[in-house]
Amino acid sequence: MPDYEKSDIISRCSLPETEDGCWIWKATMNGNYGSLGGNLAHRLVYTLWHGDIPFGNYEVHHTCEVKRCCNPKHLELRTIKAHREHHGNQYTDAQFCVRGHEFTEANTYIYSSGKRACRQCRRDYHREYMRSRRHPRFRDTVGWKVPAYKKSDLNLTRAQED
DSSP states (O other): OOOOOHHHHHHTEESSOOTTOOOEEOSOEETTEEEETTEEHHHHHHHHHHOOOOSSSEEEEETTOOTTBOOGGGEEEEEHHHHHHHHOOTTTSOSBOTTSOBOOSTTEEEOTTSOEEEHHHHHHHHHHHHHHTTOTTTSOSTTOOOOOOOGGGGTOOHHHHO
16 A cells, blocks of 8 residues: 555544544545545554454454544454355345345356346346347348348358258
8 A cells, every 4th residue: 555644544534523522524535435546445444553454354343333533543454254244145134136026046157256136137238238239039020131142151061961
């Protein structure tokens, strides 16, 4: 991570603290989290106040549950597994896909990584993709001509023709 001073972080947070003691990030955002130089602000704060985050299986957890909070007292290191157990896993806890199809055993595809996908959405996406590529199996027949092939184009030997 780039070199930052504690004063760089504090200048980008709203102080005085909120009633809960949160330091609310008021600078650049990356989704729901503060961002500084392409790094998540709460991870920078944790590194500056508590030391390096071990490589691999760890995430910084907001004990206050406020994603924009950068108070080092509200940040703790947790394993990914413990973090998911605390918050729940949005992929495995969901009853329906983003388009509203129910995750049933018949309608759920499970990737080797464990992520789930809706089979109906995958079919719809594939169908639209193939239409956009003008694949003969999926395109509309109006306005399209199927190319005529000659025997010479097929490279058949005399034994195959008979």
